[in-house]
Structure formats: structure tokens, C-alpha cells
Amino acid sequence: MRSSFMGLETSKRGLFTQQSALYTTGHNISNANTLGYSRQRVNMEATAGFPGVGLNTGTMPGFLGTGVQANSVQRVRDSFVDHQYRQESTKLGYWDTTSKAITQMEDVLNEPSQYGLQKSLSEFWSSLQTLSANPENSGARGVAVQRGIAVADSFNYMHKSLTEIQTNLGKEIAITTKDVNSILQQIANLNEQITKVEPNGYLPNDLYDARDALLDQLSAIVPIETEYVKSGGRALAIAEGAVIVKIKTKGTAVEVVNGTSVSKMSVASVKTPDADGNPDGAVTGFKFGGVTLDIKDMLGSGTMRSLVDSYGYDEGMGAGEKGLYPDMIEKLNEMAREFAAEFNRIHAGDPANPTKYPGGTDLDGNLGKEFFVIKTNDGTVIDASNIYVSKDIIDNPGLIAASDSTPVTPPLGGIGSGDGEEGNGKNALNLSNMQFSKILSGGATIQSHFQGLVGKLGVDGQQAERLAFNTATLLGAVEQRRASISSVSLDEEMTDMIRFQQAYNASARMITVVDETLEKIINGMGVVGR
Amino acid sequence: MRVTQSMLSNNMLRNVSTSYNKMGKLQDQITTGKKVNRPSDNPVVAMKGMGYRMTVDKVAQYQENLGEVNNWLDSSDDALDKVGQAMHRARELVTSAANGTMTPEDKKKVQSELDQLREHIQNLANTKVGDKYIFSGTKTAKPFHNGTDYEPDAAFSEKVEIEVFDGVMMIVNTDVTKLFKDIDEVFNEFGPDTDFSAAIAKIDANMDEVLTTRANIGARQNRVEMMGNRLESQEAAAKKQMSENEDIDYEKVITEMITQESIHRAALSVGSRIIQPSLVDFLR
Numbered sequence: 001m002r003s004s005f006m007g008l009e010t011s012k013r014g015l016f017t018q019q020s021a022l023y024t025t026g027h028n029i030s031n032a033n034t035l036g037y038s039r040q041r042v043n044m045e046a047t048a049g050f051p052g053v054g055l056n057t058g059t060m061p062g063f064l065g066t067g068v069q070a071n072s073v074q075r076v077r078d079s080f081v082d083h084q085y086r087q088e089s090t091k092l093g094y095w096d097t098t099s100k101a102i103t104q105m106e107d108v109l110n111e112p113s114q115y116g117l118q119k120s121l122s123e124f125w126s127s128l129q130t131l132s133a134n135p136e137n138s139g140a141r142g143v144a145v146q147r148g149i150a151v152a153d154s155f156n157y158m159h160k161s162l163t164e165i166q167t168n169l170g171k172e173i174a175i176t177t178k179d180v181n182s183i184l185q186q187i188a189n190l191n192e193q194i195t196k197v198e199p200n201g202y203l204p205n206d207l208y209d210a211r212d213a214l215l216d217q218l219s220a221i222v223p224i225e226t227e228y229v230k231s232g233g234r235a236l237a238i239a240e241g242a243v244i245v246k247i248k249t250k251g252t253a254v255e256v257v258n259g260t261s262v263s264k265m266s267v268a269s270v271k272t273p274d275a276d277g278n279p280d281g282a283v284t285g286f287k288f289g290g291v292t293l294d295i296k297d298m299l300g301s302g303t304m305r306s307l308v309d310s311y312g313y314d315e316g317m318g319a320g321e322k323g324l325y326p327d328m329i330e331k332l333n334e335m336a337r338e339f340a341a342e343f344n345r346i347h348a349g350d351p352a353n354p355t356k357y358p359g360g361t362d363l364d365g366n367l368g369k370e371f372f373v374i375k376t377n378d379g380t381v382i383d384a385s386n387i388y389v390s391k392d393i394i395d396n397p398g399l400i401a402a403s404d405s406t407p408v409t410p411p412l413g414g415i416g417s418g419d420g421e422e423g424n425g426k427n428a429l430n431l432s433n434m435q436f437s438k439i440l441s442g443g444a445t446i447q448s449h450f451q452g453l454v455g456k457l458g459v460d461g462q463q464a465e466r467l468a469f470n471t472a473t474l475l476g477a478v479e480q481r482r483a484s485i486s487s488v489s490l491d492e493e494m495t496d497m498i499r500f501q502q503a504y505n506a507s508a509r510m511i512t513v514v515d516e517t518l519e520k521i522i523n524g525m526g527v528v529g530r
Numbered sequence: 531m532r533v534t535q536s537m538l539s540n541n542m543l544r545n546v547s548t549s550y551n552k553m554g555k556l557q558d559q560i561t562t563g564k565k566v567n568r569p570s571d572n573p574v575v576a577m578k579g580m581g582y583r584m585t586v587d588k589v590a591q592y593q594e595n596l597g598e599v600n601n602w603l604d605s606s607d608d609a610l611d612k613v614g615q616a617m618h619r620a621r622e623l624v625t626s627a628a629n630g631t632m633t634p635e636d637k638k639k640v641q642s643e644l645d646q647l648r649e650h651i652q653n654l655a656n657t658k659v660g661d662k663y664i665f666s667g668t669k670t671a672k673p674f675h676n677g678t679d680y681e682p683d684a685a686f687s688e689k690v691e692i693e694v695f696d697g698v699m700m701i702v703n704t705d706v707t708k709l710f711k712d713i714d715e716v717f718n719e720f721g722p723d724t725d726f727s728a729a730i731a732k733i734d735a736n737m738d739e740v741l742t743t744r745a746n747i748g749a750r751q752n753r754v755e756m757m758g759n760r761l762e763s764q765e766a767a768a769k770k771q772m773s774e775n776e777d778i779d780y781e782k783v784i785t786e787m788i789t790q791e792s793i794h795r796a797a798l799s800v801g802s803r804i805i806q807p808s809l810v811d812f813l814r
Contacts, residue, residue, distance in 0.1 A: 033536065106568045112579040112776070122587040129591045133598040133692045136662050136670045405668065405685070421685050423662060423670030423703075429693055436696075447584060455577035458569025465570055476544060480537055489534040494809035 002050060002064065004521070007514035013067035014507035017044055020070045022500040028488045036213030038075040038486040039493075040205050045071045072236055075205040081482045082212060086219035088475040090301040093220035095468035097306035101169065101324060102461040108161040111454045117154040121435070121447055124151045128432035131402055132425035136363075141397035144428070148371065148389045155336045156375075159329060159384035166325040169311040174277040176221060176304055177265050177286075183218045184245070184262045187211060191242040192260045198241065199233025208240055215245070222302045223248040229259070247288070249297045254288050263289035270314055270321075282314035282321040324460075331453055333383035339446050340372035340382045342439045346430050347371045347401050360401030360427030365408035365420030368401025368427075369393070402428035535808070542801045549794045556787045559778050566776060575776055582772035588696075589765045595692050596761060599754050602690075602702035605664055607747045609657040610704070614740045616647045616654070617713070621733045623647075628726035641720060648717035655680070655710050665706050680711050694757050704747060709739050 003009075021042040031037040049063020110116045127140070127147040134140040190211045197204045218224055225248050230241040242260075246253035256263045265288055267273055270281030285294040286304075296315045298305055312323035348368040349359020360368045374380075375388040393399045403424035440449045558567055569576040626632070627640045655665055655674040662670035667686040674686065690703040716732045 102570065103568070106570060109569075111569060112564075112566065112576050112583070118580050118583065122584055126587060126591040126594075129595060129693065133595050134660075134662075137660070403668065405688075421668035421688065423666065423690055424668035424685075424688065426691065429691075433693075447580070451577050451580045454569050454580065455573050458571075458573030458576050461568070461570025462573060479540070483534060483537045483540065484532045487534045487536045489532065491809045492532075492534075494813065498813070 002060075004518065005514075006050065006064075006066070007517070008511060010065070010067035011507045011510040011514060013047065013069060014510065015504060017042070017068045017070045018500045018504040018507060020073070022497065022504060024073060025493050025496045025500060029490065029493050032488040032490060032493075036209050036216070037488070038077045038205070038209055038212075039488045040073055040075050042073050043071040044068050072203055072238065073205065074203060074238060075208060076486055077208075077212075078482070078485050081478060081485060082215075085475070085478045085482060086216065086224060088471055088478055089216060089219045090223045092468065092471040092475050093303035094301045094306045095464050095471055097303045098310065098324075099461065099464035099468045101165075101306070101310035102457065102464055104165050105162065105324070105328060105457060106461060108158055108165070109454055109457065117151070117158065118447060118450060120147070120150045120154045121450075123147050125432045125435045128428050131400070132428035132432060135402040135425035135428060136422035138397060141400050141402070144400060145389060145394055145397045149394070152372065152388045155332065155384040155387050158332055159336075162325055162329050162332070163385075166311060166329070169307055169325065170279045171276075173267055173279055173283065173304070173307045173311060174273070176307060177267055177277055180218065180221055180265045180304070181262075183214050183221075184257050184264070187214050187218075187243065187245060187257050188260050188262045190214070191257070194240070195231050195242050195259070198231035198235040198239045201234040201236055203236060203239055211243065215243070218245070220302070221304050223299050225253055247293070248299055249293055250299060251297050254291050254293050256288055263291065268292065279311070282312045282323070282326070283308045284314050284316060328453070328457070329384070331449075333385075335440065335446060335449060336384040336387045337382050338439050340387050342434055342437060343372055343431065344370045346427065346434060358404070359407070360430070361403045361405050361407050361420055362401050363398035363403075363420045363422050365403075365405060367407040369399060371400070400428070402431075404430070535804075535806075538806075539804050542797070542804050546794070546797050546801060549790065549797050553787070553790050553794055556783060556790055559783050560780070560787060563778055563780075564776050565778050579772065579776045582768060582775055585768040586765070586772055589761055589768055592694055593758075593761050593765065596694050596754060596758055599692050599694060599700050599702050600751075601659055602664060602692075603747055603751050603754065605657060605659045606704045607744055607751070609654050609664070610706075610740055610744050610747070612654050613651055613713070614737065614744070616650050617733060617737045617740060620644060620647050620717070621730065621737070624720075624726050624729050624733060628730060644717060644720050648714065651710070651713055651717075655706070664703060665710070667703060667705070667707075674706075674710070680707070680714060682707075694754070695761070698757070700750065700754065700757070702750075704743060706743065709736070709743060712736055712739070 021044070024040050024042050028039045045068070047066045047069050050066050051057050051060065051062055051064075111118055113119070124144075124147040127144040131137075131140045131144045190207055194204050194207050194211070197207070215224065215226065225246050227244040227246070228241045229244060231239060235241070243257065244255060244259075245257040246255050254263075256265070265286055267277060267279045267283060268285045268287055269279035269283050273279050283295060285292055285298070287293075294316065295308065295313045298308070300309075308323070310324040312321050312326035314321050345353075345357040345359075347360060348370050350357035362368055369392060370390055371393060372382060372387055373390045374382055375386040379386050390399075403421045404426040405421040405424055408420070435447060436445060438445055440446065442449075444452060555571075559565060566572045566575045566579070623640045623643055627637060632640070652675045657664055663673055664670070665674045665686070666672050667683070668688040668690055669683060669685040670690075672683070672685075674680065686707050687705050689701050689705075691699040692702050694700045713736050716729060716736060719729065719732075
């Protein structure tokens with residue numbers, strides 16, 4: 001037999017459940033603009049019918065409905081879209097960072113413009129032409145020296161700027177490593193909280209959201225894959241459990257978070273990184289606790305990889321340092337080295353090849369000295385960082401070997417007799433025409449080599465920019481899809497609000513009805529004929 | 531597809547930012563007048579631009595050199611013209627002295643004028659352009675005539691060459707060591723018992739030589755003129771190439787800019803409609 005008060009219970013459950021749904025609606029509306037928030041819904045289900053099955057169950061038509069209960073509060077989310085989002089985010093991270101690194105390099109090279117190395121070289125050649133036409137003119141000599149200094153300064157400046165940016169990139173690697181560690185720690189903390197809540201049969205939706213937001217952040221830095229370990233106890237089937245985070249590599253993925261344990265990331269470089277974790281020399285890989293991830297096993301995506309590619313890395317096995325900045329610096333060094341060597345050979349002669357490089361003579365008829373030298377005992381080989389005009393020549397531009405007359409004293413001899421050919425500018429012309437000599441590898445002249453560098457940088461920059469734009473568009477599409485699934489629609493929440501409110505009202509009315517029927521039984525029954 | 535408010539506002543934000551980006555690029559192009567402002571804008575144009583710039587700079591330098599060449603040749607020609615005039619006067623004097631009717635006093639006067647002419651020619655041998663002696667070969671700081679005589683120096687016969695185009699050298703000085711020496715020799719021979727008839731022949735021969743030398747200079751001047759024309763057309767061509775390569779077509783870019791502005795306005799006006807009335811507005 002059914003209870004007299006069953007209707008009250010049924011309606012009460014209705015009241016409670018609709019109220020939960022109404023409150024959840026309120027939660028959704030409140031979080032309409034929260035980053036990473038997924039809308040939530042109350043999964044309602046009808047409670048078990050009456051009567052329960054058993055030996056003593058009376059015979060009556062069953063089941064009679066007993067109302068509703070809130071089974072669970074679930075967030076609406078598609079893990080497949082999350083997966084896609086993280087894949088694209090990793091790619092965007094790589095190309096966006098690469099594009100920025102190239103932009104910085106373009107700013108340093110400052111081409112095409114009226115102020116770059118190209119222009120200072122052109123002006124240097126011009127000044128030598130003028131010198132060849134006016135070799136006796138001390139003004140023309142002074143200008144040639146100053147233009148030579150300008151070329152050396154351009155090399156010095158570019159080298160210094162590029163090295164500075166490279167150092168900053170190294171710092172950025174260290175900071176990003178710290179970011180990663182912070183994210184990993186937060187994920188582990190969330191794992192802990194989640195695994196404490198879930199066995200009670202609850203769904204910690206907001207913790208899931210926070211964890212997913214962290215995974216999104218992490219995916220921009222390194223390519224990741226995730227696995228979930230179900231919690232025990234009374235955990236619901238739809239509970240997500242603790243996440244295992246792995247960094248994808250060319251080989252086996254490296255586990256960085258498992259439950260509450262974290263393998264901290266640190267950078268490994270040719271020389272031991274400093275106390276702040278800044279790499280010293282080329283990056284050779286990353287360490288995660290006891291596991292080492294070599295550069296050659298790293299996948300080519302994510303902000304971290306891009307930073308490493310720009311900063312410079314060494315794959316080991318004698319491969320040497322590679323990367324955007326080291327390559328450019330090395331190419332500039334090669335340019336400066338070959339430029340200075342050839343210039344000095346024409347200027348001062350080459351004892352190994354006197355027929356081709358007899359050398360020129362200065363105003364006094366002495367054999368020329370080296371025009372470009374190492375700045376201040378800074379290294380043993382001329383490169384872009386230390387190339388400079390010889391101090392003697394700066395102090396006395398008369399020492400420029402503009403003439404091709406026969407030296408009055410034997411090479412490397414003492415002071416000359418002052419018997420130079422001041423009107424002879426043929427060697428200045430040879431110096432100027434060095435701009436057409438193919439002195440660099442691949443048969444390039446100084447300037448065509450530099451043009452090639454700038455051109456290649458431009459192509460790389462264009463590609464990075466285009467791919468950053470494309471991946472941003474793709475990511476936008478995925479984000480759109482995710483928003484379509486998970487974001488809060490106010491219209492929808494309003495509709496729900498009305499639905500739940502009306503159901504709540506109706507349940508309340510139902511209680512009134514039951515109340516009235518009970519009133520009839522209690523106060524109105526058995527008074528027939530009164 | 532389920533569409534929510536946040537999707538609309540995110541989309542709108544992204545599109546407005548893209549549109550702003552495009553406007554920025556167009557504004558850059560208009561304010562700088564260049565199609566590319568960094569290599570990644572267009573690597574090919576940037577690279578070619580650097581090459582063309584080199585050509586333009588080079589041609590400008592050759593034009594500057596050409597001015598120097600003209601300076602040399604004009605001055606040499608002018609100096610030799612003066613030498614020719616002096617020789618002419620000397621011939622007149624010698625001719626009048628040769629007809630035998632002159633008194634020793636007259637001859638003395640002729641002789642002193644001839645001495646002045648000799649000195650004049652010696653001064654002309656030390657013609658300077660700026661701070662260089664143009665007839666001293668490659669030793670431009672050393673006077674050709676040192677005040678007493680023409681001191682021999684191998685460097686005086688050296689060629690001074692100036693490059694006026696890729697690999698095209700122009701000899702700008704004129705080797706007059708023999709000419710001036712010969713002329714001086716003629717004057718040196720004059721004395722009380724000179725055979726003036728023989729001297730006339732020598733003067734004539736040297737005058738011929740001066741003319742030949744000037745003809746040579748004149749021929750070079752013609753060449754310089756042709757070279758100048760060639761450089762001018764080279765300059766025009768190089769500048770045109772450079773401009774076509776990297777300069778914007780203002781009509782085109784301004785039109786694009788205006789189009790982009792309209793698009794941007796439209797995007798913004800759409801933005802103002804993002805906040806649509808929702809169901810909230812219609813509920814009691």
C-alpha cells in the first residue's frame with residue numbers, strides 16, 4: 001500500500017532537484033565570462049518506482065513514480081576538442097615565438113634601409129673610389145678611414161645586439177622552465193584535491209576546469225599527451241580521476257606529472273647552467289627529474305623548442321652549435337673575417353702569394369700595414385665582434401696604402417725615405433673593387449652574401465609569420481568549437497531558469513494539492529450528515 | 531551549431547584586430563613610400579632592393595669620378611693651350627730675329643722676352659688643380675719643374691687612372707716630360723750666336739707636338755662626354771628599377787587603404803551590435 005504522504009515526498013524531491021538545477025543555472029550565469037569555465041548541468045533522473053520489489057510486496061499496479069533526484073552535476077565538455085586545441089596550441093606556440101625572434105633579428109640587421117651594413121659597405125667602397133681619384137688629399141684619406149670605422153662599427157654593433165638577444169633568449173628559456181614547473185606543480189596539486197573529492201561520489205567540475213586551463217597553458221610550451229587514472233571508492237563513472245601528463249618526444253614520451261608526483265624540468269647546456277637555470281652555451285637537452293630528454297629527441301613544436309632553436313642547441317656527436325642566432329652570428333663572423341683578410345691582403349700584401357697580392361704603399365712609399373685588426377687584444381681571430389681599423393691608420397690616414405708603387409723599403413722594413421707616389425691611387429681602386437671579388441664560400445661577394453643572409457632571414461620570417469597566422473586561425477576555429485560546446489549562453493540559461501522555476505513552482509503547487517487532499521482526509525472525512 | 535555571446539565577442543575582437551593589422555601595414559607603406567619595411571614583408575623585393583641600391587650608389591660614385599676626370603683633362607688642355615700660345619709668341623720673336631736686320635740691342639730684348647716665355651712655360655709645367663701638380667705623374671705633390679730644371683723622375687711618366695665604369699679606366703694625366711724638356715732645350719739654345727732659322731724648325735716641331743698632345747686630350751674629353759651620357763642613362767635605369775621594385779604605387783595603396791578603412795568601420799559598427807538584447811530583456 002502506498003503511504004498517504006508519498007505525494008509530499010515526491011513533490012519535495014521535485015522542489016529540491018529543481019532548486020539544485022536553478023542554483024546551477026545561477027552558477028553558470030555568474031561564470032559566463034570566466035576563462036576556461038565549462039557550463040554545468042544537473043543530470044536529473046527519476047527515482048526508483050514504488051513499490052520496491054520483494055517477497056512482501058503487495059499486489060498493486062506498479063511502478064508508481066516517486067519523483068526525481070539529481071544524479072550528478074556535470075560539466076559539458078568534449079575532451080576530443082581539448083586534444084585538438086592542445087595540438088594547435090603547441091604549433092602556435094612554436095611559430096609565434098619563432099616569428100618574434102626573427103622580427104628582433106630583422107630589427108638588428110635593419111635592411112633594407114639607408115642605415116644598415118649594406119649602406120656602410122657601399123659608402124666605404126665609394127670613399128675608396130674617391131681616394132683613388134684623390135690619393136694625395138688628406139680629406140679623402142680621412143673619409144676612407146672613418147668609413148672603414150663605420151663598417152667595423154656596423155659589424156661590432158650587429159654582433160653585440162645579436163649576442164644580447166641570444167642571452168635574453170637563454171634567460172627566457174630559464175624563465176619558461178620555471179613556468180613549466182609551476183604549472184606542473186599546480187596540476188599535481190589539483191590532482192591531489194580531485195582524488196580526495198571524487199571517492200565521495202562528487203564531481204569537482206571547477207577543479208577539472210582549472211586543471212584543463214593549466215594543461216592548455218602547458219601545451220603552448222611543450223607538446224603534451226594526457227592519460228587519466230580513475231579514483232577508487234564511490235567515484236562516479238563520469239569522474240575524470242587524476243591526470244598523467246607526458247611530454248611527447250620522437251621516442252618514448254617523458255612522464256612529468258603522475259598523480260601528485262612531479263618531475264621538475266631543468267635545462268642542460270654544454271657548460272653547466274648557472275644558479276638561476278640560465279643555459280651556458282648551446283642547449284643540449286632538458287632534464288625531468290632523473291630523465292634526460294636530448295635535443296635530437298625533442299619534437300619541433302611548442303614555445304620551448306622555438307626558444308631553443310633561436311637560442312642555439314647542440315645535438316652532440318660533434319654536431320656543433322646550431323640555431324637561428326648562432327648561425328647568423330657565425331655567418332657575420334665569417335663575413336667579417338673574410339672581408340678583413342682579403343682587404344688586408346690587398347692593403348698590406350700577402351707573402352704567400354706576392355704575384356696576386358703585392359700590397360700597396362702609403363704616402364711615404366712604405367708597404368701598407370694591416371688595415372683591419374683585432375680591436376683590443378680581444379681574441380685571436382678577427383670576427384664581427386672585434387674587427388676594427390688599425391689605430392696607427394686612424395691616427396695617421398697617410399698610412400692607407402692607396403698607391404701601387406714599388407715599396408721603397410723591403411717589406412717589413414723600417415721607416416721609408418718619404419719617396420712615395422702620393423698621386424697614385426691604383427691600390428685604393430683595387431681595395432674598392434674588392435666589392436666585386438667572390439671571396440666568400442659559394443662564390444659570393446661580401447654584399448651578395450649579406451643580401452643572401454637577409455633574403456633567407458626574410459623567407460624564414462615570412463614563413464614563420466604565415467604559419468603563426470595559420471595556426472592562430474586553426475586554433476581560433478578549435479576555440480570556437482570548444483566555446484560552442486562549453487561556453488555559457490545567457491539565452492539558454494534564461495530558458496533553463498524559467499524551466500526550473502516553473503517546475504519548482506509546480507512542485508510547490510503539488511504540495512498544496514497534497515496538503516488539501518490530506519486536509520480532506522483529516523478534517524473532512526467521517527463527518528457525513530453533519 | 532550552438533552559438534554563445536562569448537563566441538561572438540571573441541570573433542569580433544579577432545576580426546577587428548586582423549583588420550587593424552592590415553591597416554597598420556598599409557599606413558606603413560604610405561608613410562614610408564616603400565612596399566617593404568622589413569625583409570619578411572617580401573624577401574625577394576628586399577633582396578633585389580639591396581642590389582639595386584648598390585648599383586645606384588656605384589653609378590653615383592662613377593659620376594663623381596667623372597667630374598674629377600673632367601677637372602684633370604680641362605686643366606691639362608688649358609695649360610697646354612697656354613704653352614701653345616707662348617710658343618707661338620716665341621716663334622714670332624724668333625722669326626723677326628732671324629731676318630738679320632736686328633741690332634744687337636733688339637736681339638737682347640728678344641732674348642729677354644724669350645727668357646720670360648721660357649719661365650712662363652716652366653710655371654705652366656707646375657699647373658695645379660687643387661693641391662696636386664697635374665703634370666707630375668703619380669707624384670702629384672712634387673712640382674714637375676723644381677725651379678732650376680726638369681728633374682727626371684720615373685713617377686712623372688706614370689699614368690694616373692680613374693675608374694669611370696666597371697673596369698673602365700680613364701687616363702687623366704698627360705705625360706709631358708719629353709715635351710717640356712724639348713721645349714726647354716730649344717729656349718736653352720738661344721744665345722747671341724743662335725741659328726734662328728734652325729730654331730724656327732725646332733719650335734715648329736714642338737708646337738706640333740703640343741697640338742698632338744692636345745688632340746689626344748680632346749679625344750679623351752669626347753670619351754668622357756660619351757661616358758657621362760652613358761652614366762646618366764645608367765643612373766636613370768638603376769633608379770627606375772629600384773623604384774619599380776620597392777616603391778609603392780600611391781593610387782593603388784591609397785585605394786586599398788580607403789577600402790580597408792571602410793571595412794574597418796564596418797567591423798567596428800558590427801562590434802557595437804555584439805551586445806544584442808538577450809532573453810533577459812524580454813522577461814518580466
